[in-house]
Amino acid sequence: MPPAFYTAPEFCEFEKSTLFREQWICLGRVDQIPERGDYFTVDLVGEPLIVVRGQDEQIRILANVCRHRGSLIAEGAGKARNFVCPYHAWSYDIDGHLMRAPLISERPDFDLKNCRLPRFACEIWGGFIYVNLSNEAPPLAPQLEGLSDLLTHYHMDEMVELHGEESVWETNWKCLVENFMEGYHLSSVHQKTLHAITPTRLCRHFPPGEGYFGYFSNFPEDLPQRGAYHSDLTAEERQRSVMFAVPPGHVGSVTGHIVTYLYLQPATADTVKVKRGIAFLDEEITEEERRAAADLFERTMAEDMHQLAALQKGLKAKSAQTAPLAPADYEGNVWDFYQYLATRLAVHA
Ligand code: FES
Ligand SMILES: [Fe+2]
Numbered sequence: 125m126p127p128a129f130y131t132a133p134e135f136c137e138f139e140k141s142t143l144f145r146e147q148w149i150c151l152g153r154v155d156q157i158p159e160r161g162d163y164f165t166v167d168l169v170g171e172p173l174i175v176v177r178g179q180d181e182q183i184r185i186l187a188n189v190c191r192h193r194g195s196l197i198a199e200g201a202g203k204a205r206n207f208v209c210p211y212h213a214w215s216y217d218i219d220g221h222l223m224r225a226p227l228i229s230e231r232p233d234f235d236l237k238n239c240r241l242p243r244f245a246c247e248i249w250g251g252f253i254y255v256n257l258s259n260e261a262p263p264l265a266p267q268l269e270g271l272s273d274l275l276t277h278y279h280m281d282e283m284v285e286l287h288g289e290e291s292v293w294e295t296n297w298k299c300l301v302e303n304f305m306e307g308y309h310l311s312s313v314h315q316k317t318l319h320a321i322t323p324t325r326l327c328r329h330f331p332p333g334e335g336y337f338g339y340f341s342n343f344p345e346d347l348p349q350r351g352a353y354h355s356d357l358t359a360e361e362r363q364r365s366v367m368f369a370v371p372p373g374h375v376g377s378v379t380g381h382i383v384t385y386l387y388l389q390p391a392t393a394d395t396v397k398v399k400r401g402i403a404f405l406d407e408e409i410t411e412e413e414r415r416a417a418a419d420l421f422e423r424t425m426a427e428d429m430h431q432l433a434a435l436q437k438g439l440k441a442k443s444a445q446t447a448p449l450a451p452a453d454y455e456g457n458v459w460d461f462y463q464y465l466a467t468r469l470a471v472h473a
Contacts (some may be wrong), residue, residue, distance in 0.1 A: 149255055149387075150252050150385075161203045174187075189241070192209065251282070270336070278354060289400050292311070296387075306339075321350070341365045
C-alpha cells in the first residue's frame with residue numbers, strides 16, 4: 125500500500141469514525157470482572173465506556189457519560205454497588221438505570237424511571253469482551269466460526285489474565301496489526317527471542333474467514349515441550365502457536381495453555397494505544413512459569429516496538445515507496461488484512 129495509507133491524519137480519522145465505530149472491538153477479558161458489580165472503564169475512539177458485570181451476572185457495556193449534563197461518571201476499575209456522578213451526584217444502578225437525582229422530585233415533569241445510561245452491543249468470544257458502538261453490526265461469533273474450530277481444544281474461554289500492561293506505541297495502528305500477524309520478521313527482529321522457537325521458515329498461512337485471519341507458527345521438531353498443555357490438544361497442536369486476528373483491533377497468539385494478545389486502537393496516524401495481556405489456563409501455575417511467559421512476551425514486544433518506530437519514520441519520508449509482499453506463508457496475513465479493510469471501507473467510498 126502507498127505510505128500515506130499509514131501516515132495520513134485524515135485517513136486515520138476516517139478509520140476511527142468508520143471501522144472502530146462499526147466493527148466489533150475487543151475491550152478486555154471476562155475474567156477481569158468475575159463478580160456482580162465488577163467493572164472497568166475504557167475509552168474507545170473518544171467514547172467513554174463502563175464494562176460491568178450486571179445484577180443478572182451478564183456483562184454490559186454502558187456509556188460512561190452522565191445523563192444529566194454529560195460528565196464522566198466512573199474511572200479506573202473496581203467493584204460498584206452503584207455509579208454516582210461526581211458532578212451533581214446523580215446515581216445509577218450497575219445496569220445503568222437512574223436511581224436518584226438530588227432535588228429533582230421538585231420537577232414533576234421528569235420521571236427517573238425513564239432515564240438510563242445508553243447501552244452498547246456486547247458479545248463474548250473465547251473469554252474476550254467485544255463492543256459494537258453502532259449497535260447495528262451482524263453478530264460476531266458466526267464470522268469467527270472457522271477460527272473457533274481451530275481453537276476449540278485450547279479452551280481459551282477458561283483462561284485467566286495474570287499479566288497486563290498499557291502503552292502508546294509510535295507507529296500506525298495497522299503497522300502493529302500487520303507486524304503481529306506476519307511471520308516474515310520473526311527470524312530477523314526476534315533473532316534472540318523467537319527465532320529458535322518459531323522461525324520464519326516454519327510459518328504456515330491458513331485461509332481467512334469473514335471476521336478473522338491468521339497463521340500457524342510451527343516449532344522445530346526437536347524443540348523440547350513448551351510448558352503445560354490441555355489434554356485435548358493433538359500432537360500437531362502441541363507443536364505450534366496459532367496466530368489470529370479479529371480485526372480491526374484484536375490480535376493474539378495461542379500456545380499450549382497460554383494466550384498472549386493485544387487490543388489496540390488508533391490515537392493519531394503515528395501513534396497507537398495498546399493494551400497487552402497474557403491469560404493462562406491454569407491459574408495455579410508457578411510464579412516462575414508466569415514470569416518466564418511474561419518476560420518472553422515483553423521482550424518480543426519491546427523488539428517490535430523499536431522496529432515499528434523505525435518503520436513509521438521511514439514511511440513518512442518522501443523516498444518511501446511500495447514493493448511486493450513475501451509469499452503467503454510469511455506475509456499472507458498482510459494481504460488478508462488489506463482485503464478485510466477494502467471490504468469494510470468500500471461501503472463508505
Ligand atoms: S453531570 Fe452528572 S450529575 Fe450533573
Ligand atoms: Fe514481532
